[in-house]
Amino acid sequence: MITIDFQKMGGLIPAIIQDHATNEVLMVAFMDEKTLNLTLESGKTWFFSRSRNKYWMKGEESGNTQEVVEVLTDCDADAVVIKVKQNGPAACHTGNRSCFYVRWEDGQWVEHSEPLFDPAEVYKK
């Protein structure tokens, strides 16, 4: 029986979130055993925030939740790929569709930011 190996990284595994229709990588975040189980049971993506030291559901503030379509793990069972239907216009807190909008070009990182919403509006308290 395959079980996920959370020990290599102090209880966490990287979770790669892909758009189920285009396979675009929308974001990468981390899950512990509890948030992986929450994700599998609820059908929404849950993560562990290393910087805030807390659990969070993607979209809990913005409404841009992610519906789980397919969950895969790898040959070492130490990472997951989760294919989702992204609700709302974008996955990134910057308003970009994907968090990966910075490209290596001619020896430097170049931002290609095309926000689909205004973060100041979406994340206002």
Added chain:
Amino acid sequence: MITIDFQKMGGLIPAIIQDHATNEVLMVAFMDEKTLNLTLESGKTWFFSRSRNKYWMKGEESGNTQEVVEVLTDCDADAVVIKVKQNGPAACHTGNRSCFYVRWEDGQWVEHSEPLFDPAEVYKK
């Protein structure tokens, strides 16, 4: 100027390797600053192995190297997505095209292994 943040994970960042043509995630591995620079300079993917505590170039043993097509980082600059042209039949050491051949189905992980080469042949010394 954007610089990659290697500090969150003790000098490492997750590197998501995607097939440049299909966007399939082929593998996830880790890079430190040296192997990211080697990757950017050589155009082949280099990683840091946590279990073997060494640098390695994907395909150095099997010949199934990866040619870098595009390199992206995210809003926090703490992960990279690398789109590659995969040389040889497969990226995974098991012979599968992708390392992510294990799917969550009805409450358990189910292997869908379809090896495209025989690991015993490819990795023999």
